[in-house]
Amino acid sequence: MNTAFFDAAFEVPHRTPERVRNDAVSTEAPPSKGASGSVRFEAVRKTYLSSAGPVDALKGISVDIPAGTIFGIIGRSGAGKSSLLRTVNRLERPTDGRVLVDDEDVAALDEDDLVRLRRRVGMIFQHFNLLSAKTVFANIALPLVVAKVPREDIRQRVADVLKLVGLEGKENTYPSRLSGGQKQRVGIARALVSRPQILLCDEATSALDPETTLSILKLLKDINRRLGLTIVLITHEMSVIREICDEVLILEGGEVAESGDVWQVFGNPRHEATRALLAPLSRGLPADLAELIRPAPLDGQPCRAIVELSFTGTGDNELDLARISTALGIGARLVQSDLDRIQGHLSGRILMNVPYRNDLAAVISNPLLANHTRIVGYVAADD
Amino acid sequence: MSPQMIDRLWHAFLDTLTMVGASTFIALAAGIPLAVFLVMSAQGGLIQAPRANRLIGGLINGFRATPFVVLMVALLPFTRLVTGTTIGVWAAVVPLSISATPFFARIAEVSLREVDHGLIEAAQAVGCRRWHIIRHVLLPEALPGLVGGFTITIVSMIGASAMAGVIGAGGLGDVAIRYGYQRFDTTVMLVVIAILIVIVCAVQFAGDFAVRRLRAR
Numbered sequence: 001m002n003t004a005f006f007d008a009a010f011e012v013p014h015r016t017p018e019r020v021r022n023d024a025v026s027t028e029a030p031p032s033k034g035a036s037g038s039v040r041f042e043a044v045r046k047t048y049l050s051s052a053g054p055v056d057a058l059k060g061i062s063v064d065i066p067a068g069t070i071f072g073i074i075g076r077s078g079a080g081k082s083s084l085l086r087t088v089n090r091l092e093r094p095t096d097g098r099v100l101v102d103d104e105d106v107a108a109l110d111e112d113d114l115v116r117l118r119r120r121v122g123m124i125f126q127h128f129n130l131l132s133a134k135t136v137f138a139n140i141a142l143p144l145v146v147a148k149v150p151r152e153d154i155r156q157r158v159a160d161v162l163k164l165v166g167l168e169g170k171e172n173t174y175p176s177r178l179s180g181g182q183k184q185r186v187g188i189a190r191a192l193v194s195r196p197q198i199l200l201c202d203e204a205t206s207a208l209d210p211e212t213t214l215s216i217l218k219l220l221k222d223i224n225r226r227l228g229l230t231i232v233l234i235t236h237e238m239s240v241i242r243e244i245c246d247e248v249l250i251l252e253g254g255e256v257a258e259s260g261d262v263w264q265v266f267g268n269p270r271h272e273a274t275r276a277l278l279a280p281l282s283r284g285l286p287a288d289l290a291e292l293i294r295p296a297p298l299d300g301q302p303c304r305a306i307v308e309l310s311f312t313g314t315g316d317n318e319l320d321l322a323r324i325s326t327a328l329g330i331g332a333r334l335v336q337s338d339l340d341r342i343q344g345h346l347s348g349r350i351l352m353n354v355p356y357r358n359d360l361a362a363v364i365s366n367p368l369l370a371n372h373t374r375i376v377g378y379v380a381a382d383d
Numbered sequence: 384m385s386p387q388m389i390d391r392l393w394h395a396f397l398d399t400l401t402m403v404g405a406s407t408f409i410a411l412a413a414g415i416p417l418a419v420f421l422v423m424s425a426q427g428g429l430i431q432a433p434r435a436n437r438l439i440g441g442l443i444n445g446f447r448a449t450p451f452v453v454l455m456v457a458l459l460p461f462t463r464l465v466t467g468t469t470i471g472v473w474a475a476v477v478p479l480s481i482s483a484t485p486f487f488a489r490i491a492e493v494s495l496r497e498v499d500h501g502l503i504e505a506a507q508a509v510g511c512r513r514w515h516i517i518r519h520v521l522l523p524e525a526l527p528g529l530v531g532g533f534t535i536t537i538v539s540m541i542g543a544s545a546m547a548g549v550i551g552a553g554g555l556g557d558v559a560i561r562y563g564y565q566r567f568d569t570t571v572m573l574v575v576i577a578i579l580i581v582i583v584c585a586v587q588f589a590g591d592f593a594v595r596r597l598r599a600r
Binding site for chain 1 (some may be wrong): 526
């Protein structure tokens with residue numbers, strides 16, 4: 001995908017959210033003034049009535065999603081993330097509380113306004129939800145057809161978004177002939193053809209293989225950067241959040257466990273649910289080392305310490321190797337590294353194998369070394 | 384077989400065609416809206432009108448529970464009201480249509496209900512109104528099932544039309560009973576059966592072919 005696509009597709013080189021608004025589907029009244037794609041949840045509650053009694057899916061969620069960000073909502077299954085996302089375009093109504101899209105209360109809209117809102121809010125789905133009886137072209141054209149956009153414009157705009165998602169030449173193919181990644185690209189094209197300001201992604205990559213997932217995430221990020229589109233995505237995979245999100249909200253049992261910039265949450269997870277979700281991404285103690293390690297220094301024989309240095313992204317964003325090796329002394333060796341750079345911040349941890357000395361604990365407590373340090377255990381010296 | 388008999392069979396064939404064609408056409412025109420209404424008005428549907436849903440559903444069940452011969456006789460006053468007569472091909476079309484419509488409506492309802500709810504949500508999410516959803520999602524997505532159901536309806540109406548002889552509507556079934564059975568003319572009986580088999584096979588083949596074509600997309 002080259003950058004010229006976007007420019008050609010949307011006719012303006014550097015589109016601001018303001019510009020997006022002016023070009024939104026305009027056959028009905030234009031969206032309200034100041035529309036730019038922000039979402040605000042105010043004490044949103046959702047209670048389902050099941051045969052086993054009422055179930056509280058959302059227990060008072062309040063969060064602000066600024067326009068133009070990629071905002072991730074993550075949680076284990078049943079945490080309420082899907083319910084929360086679907087309140088934005090009122091596929092579900094909150095039991096209590098308000099959902100504001102550009103300061104407009106979604107619950108208060110009549111049918112005409114709701115249709116207008118939905119044309120400003122695109123959505124893609126885990127299982128793509130493409131119409132099997134319609135070709136790729138007809139699927140993507142549907143939002144425009146029902147909005148009574150002139151036929152010639154439809155043709156042009158469908159061609160533009162097809163180019164944007166990299167599916168030129170597939171107009172007359174039926175969805176069943178496409179791969180999963182291609183289907184999701186059609187889904188994205190269908191969501192974008194109305195030129196929305198917000199894109200909702202409901203587990204958009206959960207049905208795709210890792211490689212396709214990456215390409216779809218890259219596409220979403222490009223779209224966000226190029227079109228100034230707000231993207232709200234839900235997922236159960238932290239890797240998706242790390243890959244493209246600016247901010248993240250962790251839901252647990254219908255409540256906000258924590259939220260903030262991705263690098264902060266990754267670097268310093270405060271809630272148990274966050275740690276559980278992050279666990280698959282971080283490596284534990286190597287198995288062979290775990291067998292050798294002792295909880296206390298070995299008496300009467302030379303020994304080495306395994307030291308963990310953790311980085312939460314709040315200090316320097318590049319590791320000063322000289323400083324670390326100077327502090328830890330001659331013979332310090334790197335055992336394992338699990339470092340990442342998230343939004344320009346250093347995040348993760350390294351394990352060092354260093355010669356044990358009595359003042360080691362004091363030495364490593366120097367805050368210049370890392371955000372957190374600890375001695376994981378001790379092993380016999382091998383030299 | 385005498386030339387008169389061949390002529391008689393030909394006219395009976397045309398009568399059957401007329402009765403089945405007209406009644407299934409009416410079943411199609413009335414059954415689809417009924418089925419759409421049943422699906423839309425059901426619990427969790429896009430309109431949600433449980434009472435109207437139960438009323439229409441009950442009415443359909445009532446007509447479906449009545450055997451066709453009984454229905455035909457019971458409807459005689461209504462038939463007279465509509466067609467001005469109670470005998471002949473067009474008099475038979477009335478009870479046939481009224482029998483075929485609920486039959487097809489139920490089959491169509493099942494096909495429509497099987498349309499993935501995710502597709503309806505996707506359509507809502509892009510700004511489709513209810514009518515758009517019927518037009519662009521429900522009907523096209525259910526089309527193979529609807530065509531299959533319509534084929535079943537045609538075949539079952541070919542069977543029902545044989546009883547129309549009771550009110551003097553003629554048709555192949557009538558010929559088979561009067562000449563084949565009552566006059567012991569085995570040849571006529573066999574010929575009628577052969578014609579009916581050919582018609583049913585042709586209808587079924589055409590229906591299956593259409594469904595296969597639709598599903599192959």
